Amino acid sequence: MELVWRKLIPQPRSKFYEVECPECGSTMSIFSHAATIIRCEVCGKIMAEPTGGKAKIYGKIIRTLE
Ligand SMILES: [Zn+2]
Numbered sequence: 001m002e003l004v005w006r007k008l009i010p011q012p013r014s015k016f017y018e019v020e021c022p023e024c025g026s027t028m029s030i031f032s033h034a035a036t037i038i039r040c041e042v043c044g045k046i047m048a049e050p051t052g053g054k055a056k057i058y059g060k061i062i063r064t065l066e
Contacts, residue, residue: 014033015065017065021042021047024045026040029065030055038055047059
């Protein structure tokens with residue numbers, strides 16, 4: 001019997017995005033796999049929506065924080 005350690009387990013790379021609100025232009029850090037709806041702290045516009053995997057991001061991603 002052979003012991004084989006597989007390194008093929010997928011590891012979802014989660015990160016944070018800095019996203020600009022399309023409504024008021026303020027920026028927020030949003031988790032890439034957000035599990036809840038994220039709203040802009042300033043105007044309340046929806047900035048991210050959960051999809052079960054990677055969240056759908058609304059607005060412009062300014063940069064990625066890994
Ligand atoms: Zn806003």
